[in-house]
Amino acid sequence: MATDRQNTGWVDGCRAIAYQCCGACEHIWYFRREFCPNCGASDPRMCTASGNGRVYAMSMVYRAPSDELHPHAPYLIVMVDTDEGFRMMAHGDPLLAIGDRVRARFIEFGGRLIPRFGKPET
Numbered sequence: 522m523a524t525d526r527q528n529t530g531w532v533d534g535c536r537a538i539a540y541q542c543c544g545a546c547e548h549i550w551y552f553r554r555e556f557c558p559n560c561g562a563s564d565p566r567m568c569t570a571s572g573n574g575r576v577y578a579m580s581m582v583y584r585a586p587s588d589e590l591h592p593h594a595p596y597l598i599v600m601v602d603t604d605e606g607f608r609m610m611a612h613g614d615p616l617l618a619i620g621d622r623v624r625a626r627f628i629e630f631g632g633r634l635i636p637r638f639g640k641p642e643t
């Protein structure tokens with residue numbers, strides 16, 4: 522499974538959010554590891570998240586970390602508790618609030634395809 526880089530969990534080109542699951546203790550986590558952080562078992566399996574969750578926290582970025590991203594500021598960063606049970610950070614639509622139900626979609630940002638959470642379309 523190709524990912525955009527080692528420490529993030531979305532699958533490049535597939536528009537899906539990936540996480541890992543332990544076959545021994547059923548623990549789940551977002552940041553990729555070679556072993557289970559709960560029981561130490563090796564060979565965790567890759568799982569694909571539904572993209573659904575709830576906003577846990579949020580922060581508006583007014584000063585972008587690079588010249589390339591300055592034209593995008595201000596933009597919202599959200600922490601989302603996914604329906605699968607792990608928490609992840611991603612971009613969010615501007616009018617979200619803590620506690621909102623959200624669904625991920627993929628957008629191009631700074632030359633990369635990234636997940637962005639917004640209210641689910643009804």
Ligand SMILES: [Zn+2]
Pocket residue numbers: 543544545546547548557558559560561562
């Ligand atoms: Zn485990």
